Amino acid sequence: MKKILAIILSVITLASALCLLVACGGSNDGKIEISIGFWPENSQTSDVQMYNEWKEKFEADYPQYRIVASPYTYSPETVSAKGNVGKLPTIFQTYFTEPDMLIGNEYIRPITKQLNALGWLDKMDDNMREQLTRNGEIYGVPRDGYGMGLFINLEMMYDIGAIGQNDDGTYQLYDEDGKPLYPTTFDEIENLSRLVCEFYEEAYGIIILSATKQGGWQLCNIGWNFGAGDLQTQQSGTWSSNLADPGMVRALEWVQKMSQEGLCYPSASLTYNDWPAKIGSKQVMMAFVGNDALSQPITSYGFNKDNFAFVPMPTGDGTSRYALFGGTPYVFAENATDEQVEGALLFLKYIGRSPETDEISVSALKKGFEVAESKDMPILPTIKAWKDSEYLTLANNLENEHINVNYAYMKDFFDTIYDYRRKEEPNYCQDMYGLLDNAIQNVLSDKSGTANPTALLQTANLNFQNQFLKRLNK
Amino acid sequence: MLPPLVLFAFFIWAPLIQNLAYSFFSIKRFECQDFIWFENYAYVFSDPAFKSALINTFVYAFWSIVIGFLLPLFLGLVLSEVIHFRPGFRCMLYLPSIISGVAVMLMWTQILDGSSGSLLNGLLGLFGVEPVQVLMDKNLVIPVIVLVMTWRGAGATVLIYLSALQTVDNSLYEVARLDGANLLQRLFHVTLPAIKPTIKLLFILQIISVFQVFYEPMVMTAGGPDNASISLMYLCYKYTFLDNNPGAGAACGVILAVIIVTLSVIYFKLSKREESV
Numbered sequence: 001m002k003k004i005l006a007i008i009l010s011v012i013t014l015a016s017a018l019c020l021l022v023a024c025g026g027s028n029d030g031k032i033e034i035s036i037g038f039w040p041e042n043s044q045t046s047d048v049q050m051y052n053e054w055k056e057k058f059e060a061d062y063p064q065y066r067i068v069a070s071p072y073t074y075s076p077e078t079v080s081a082k083g084n085v086g087k088l089p090t091i092f093q094t095y096f097t098e099p100d101m102l103i104g105n106e107y108i109r110p111i112t113k114q115l116n117a118l119g120w121l122d123k124m125d126d127n128m129r130e131q132l133t134r135n136g137e138i139y140g141v142p143r144d145g146y147g148m149g150l151f152i153n154l155e156m157m158y159d160i161g162a163i164g165q166n167d168d169g170t171y172q173l174y175d176e177d178g179k180p181l182y183p184t185t186f187d188e189i190e191n192l193s194r195l196v197c198e199f200y201e202e203a204y205g206i207i208i209l210s211a212t213k214q215g216g217w218q219l220c221n222i223g224w225n226f227g228a229g230d231l232q233t234q235q236s237g238t239w240s241s242n243l244a245d246p247g248m249v250r251a252l253e254w255v256q257k258m259s260q261e262g263l264c265y266p267s268a269s270l271t272y273n274d275w276p277a278k279i280g281s282k283q284v285m286m287a288f289v290g291n292d293a294l295s296q297p298i299t300s301y302g303f304n305k306d307n308f309a310f311v312p313m314p315t316g317d318g319t320s321r322y323a324l325f326g327g328t329p330y331v332f333a334e335n336a337t338d339e340q341v342e343g344a345l346l347f348l349k350y351i352g353r354s355p356e357t358d359e360i361s362v363s364a365l366k367k368g369f370e371v372a373e374s375k376d377m378p379i380l381p382t383i384k385a386w387k388d389s390e391y392l393t394l395a396n397n398l399e400n401e402h403i404n405v406n407y408a409y410m411k412d413f414f415d416t417i418y419d420y421r422r423k424e425e426p427n428y429c430q431d432m433y434g435l436l437d438n439a440i441q442n443v444l445s446d447k448s449g450t451a452n453p454t455a456l457l458q459t460a461n462l463n464f465q466n467q468f469l470k471r472l473n474k
Numbered sequence: 475m476l477p478p479l480v481l482f483a484f485f486i487w488a489p490l491i492q493n494l495a496y497s498f499f500s501i502k503r504f505e506c507q508d509f510i511w512f513e514n515y516a517y518v519f520s521d522p523a524f525k526s527a528l529i530n531t532f533v534y535a536f537w538s539i540v541i542g543f544l545l546p547l548f549l550g551l552v553l554s555e556v557i558h559f560r561p562g563f564r565c566m567l568y569l570p571s572i573i574s575g576v577a578v579m580l581m582w583t584q585i586l587d588g589s590s591g592s593l594l595n596g597l598l599g600l601f602g603v604e605p606v607q608v609l610m611d612k613n614l615v616i617p618v619i620v621l622v623m624t625w626r627g628a629g630a631t632v633l634i635y636l637s638a639l640q641t642v643d644n645s646l647y648e649v650a651r652l653d654g655a656n657l658l659q660r661l662f663h664v665t666l667p668a669i670k671p672t673i674k675l676l677f678i679l680q681i682i683s684v685f686q687v688f689y690e691p692m693v694m695t696a697g698g699p700d701n702a703s704i705s706l707m708y709l710c711y712k713y714t715f716l717d718n719n720p721g722a723g724a725a726c727g728v729i730l731a732v733i734i735v736t737l738s739v740i741y742f743k744l745s746k747r748e749e750s751v
Contacts, residue, residue: 271696441698
C-alpha cells in the first residue's frame with residue numbers, strides 16, 4: 001500500500017514540476033513578448049480575426065516583438081489578485097478613477113519617457129492627460145472619454161404624447177421654435193415620469209442607481225447640477241469633505257420625491273449593469289448613462305437603434321449644468337520593461353488607437369468600422385482621446401461616414417460636452433461613492449418618506465472625512 | 475503522518491497565520507509593510523458598516539435558527555411519515571441544492587423584485603394587493619434572504635434528518651404506543667431524543683455556516699439597503715477586494731473567527747454540562 005502511495009505521490013510531483021516548467025518557461029527565440037489585456041474574448045470571432053490581422057502586420061514590421069492574447073476585463077475585485085502575483089498583462093484597460101489605487105499598489109508604471117519619444121504627449125486631450133498624471137509622470141494612454149447624459153426611449157416618449165413623429169417615422173425632439181422637447185430640468189424629468197406611470201401599467205420614468213458605488217457616482221453629477229460645489233476642498237493643506245453641500249441635499253431630495261411618488265424604478269440595489277435590461281425591456285423610459293455605454297441595450301437587449309436619444313444632463317437649479325467626465329485609459333503593468341512599453345505603444349497605432357494619421361492608422365480605423373458594420377452594431381460618435389487637429393479631422397471624418405444612428409437625437413450632447421464636462425473628485429472617489437450609495441439606499445427604501453436627506457448626507461460626510469480624508473491630513 | 479501534516483500546514487495553518495499577521499500590518503501587494511499594531515482593528519471598529527454587519531450577522535443567525543434550522547427538521551419528520559412517492563418528494567426537496575447558489579439568488583432577486591412587473595407582485599396583484607418591495611425593506615430583507623437560503627439548502631439537511639430518523643429503533647415506538655403515548659408525546663419523548671446528536675451537530679453547523687453568509691446578500695442586495703443586509707463575511711470581502719484594504723479585511727476575518735470559536739466553545743461547554751447532568 002505504502003509503495004503504491006509513494007508511486008502516486010511521485011507521479012503527481014513529477015507532473016506538477018513539468019507543468020510548472022511549461023508554465024514558467026518563456027520563449028527562447030529572443031523575442032520580446034507583449035501581452036494584450038484588451039484582446040477580445042474567443043467568443044467574439046470577428047473581433048479576434050481583426051486583432052489577429054493587426055498582430056500579423058505588427059509582427060511583420062517589428063520582428064523583435066511577439067503579441068500575445070491575454071484577454072482581461074478590468075475590475076477592482078480582480079486586479080489585486082493578478083497584480084499581486086505580477087500576472088497583469090503588459091497593457092490593459094482600466095477607468096480614469098483607478099490610477100491612484102493602481103499606482104499606490106505598484107500595479108502600473110509610468111510611460112512619460114516613451115510617450116515623449118513618440119511625440120504623443122502634446123497630442124493628448126488635456127483633461128484626460130491631467131487625469132492620468134501623478135507627480136509629473138504619465139501613467140497611461142487614453143482610449144476614449146465618456147460624459148454622463150440622459151438616455152431616452154423615444155418610442156415611449158412618443159407613446160405618452162410628449163413628442164410627435166414626422167412622416168418619415170423620425171421623432172420630433174424639438175418644437176417649431178427649435179426648443180428641446182426632451183427634459184432639460186429635473187422637474188421636467190419628474191413630469192415626464194408621471195406621464196409614463198399613468199400611461200403604462202408596469203413602467204417607470206427613470207432608473208436611479210444605488211449600489212456598488214454607482215449610485216454615488218450618479219448622485220454627484222445630479223448634485224453638481226443642483227448647484228453643489230466641489231465635494232472635496234483643500235485649504236492650507238487640509239482636505240475637507242462637503243458631501244452635505246446644499247446642492248447635494250437638493251439632489252437627494254429630488255431622488256426622494258421620485259421614489260415617494262413611485263416615479264422611479266422601485267429598487268435599492270440597482271447597478272450600472274441593470275439599466276440596459278430595464279431600458280431594453282421598456283420598464284423605464286430614461287437613464288443617466290455615459291455615452292460610451294449607449295450601445296448596450298441595442299447589442300444585448302435588441303433595442304432599436306433608431307429609437308433612442310442621448311441628451312445633455314438636465315439642470316436642477318436652472319443654471320448649473322455639468323456632465324461627469326471619465327473614460328478608459330490603457331495602462332502598463334508595473335513589471336513591463338521599457339522595450340515592452342515601446343512595443344505596446346507602437347501596437348496601439350496598428351489598432352487605430354494612437355494619434356498617428358499614417359496609412360497604418362487609417363487602415364486600422366477603417367477596419368474597426370467595417371467589422372462593426374458587418375456585425376450590425378450601432379456606430380456612435382465618440383469623445384476623442386487626442387486633440388491633435390490632423391488626427392481629429394481624420395477620425396471625425398471617418399466616424400461621420402459610418403455613424404448609423406440618428407445623430408440629430410444626440411447632437412446637443414456632443415456639441416456641448418466639452419463645455420459642460422467636469423472631472424470626478426480627486427481623492428478616494430470610489431469610497432466616497434460607496435458612502436453616498438448608503439444615503440440613496442436609505443431614501444429609496446424609506447416608505448414613510450421620513451428619511452432626512454440632510455442628516456443622511458451629513459452622516460456620509462462625517463464618515464468620509466473620518467475614514468478617508470483624515471488619512472491625507474496626517 | 476507527514477503528508478497530511480504538510481498539507482494541513484500549507485493549506486490551513488499557513489493562511490490562518492498569514493491572515494493574523496496581515497491584520498497587524500499595512501499591506502501592499504499582499505505583502506506586509508509596516509507593523510501598525512491595532513490600526514487595522516481600529517479602522518474596522520470605527521467603520522459604521524462594521525456595526526451593521528456585526529448586528530446583521532447575529533440577526534442572520536437568529537432567522538436561520540427560526541427558519542433554516544426548524545423547517546428542515548419539520549420537513550424531515552413529515553417526510554419520514556410519508557409512505558407513497560417518498561423518493562419523489564426527496565428528489566424534489568433536494569433539487570434546489572444542485573442549482574448553483576448564485577443562480578438561485580439571481581432567480582429569487584428577479585422573483586422578489588420590487589417592480590409591479592415582478593412575479594411576486596404580479597401574483598399579489600391578482601388578489602388586489604399593492605406591490606411590495608421586500609428586498610428594500612430593512613426589517614424584512616434578512617428573513618427573506620434566509621428564506622431563500624433555506625429553499626436552496628433545506629433538501630440536503632432533510633436527507634440527513636431522514637437517515638437519522640431511519641435509525642430510530644421501532645420497538646421504542648411500539649413500547650410508547652403500548653404505554654398510550656399520542657403522536658406528540660412519541661415525537662418529544664422518542665423521536666427527538668433519539669436523533670438529538672444529529673440535531674446538535676446540524677445546529678452548530680448551521681450557526682457556523684450562517685456566520686459565513688457571503689454571496690447571498692452580495693447577489694441579492696449588495697448588502698443594502700443602507701447596509702441592512704451586509705454580513706461580516708461580505709464586509710471582509712468588501713474591505714479586501716472592493717476597497718483594496720487587505721489589512722482591514724484580515725482584521726475583520728480575525729474578529730469573525732473569534733466570534734465563531736467563542737460561540738462554538740460556549741455551545742460545547744453547555745452540551746457537556748447537559749450530558750454530565
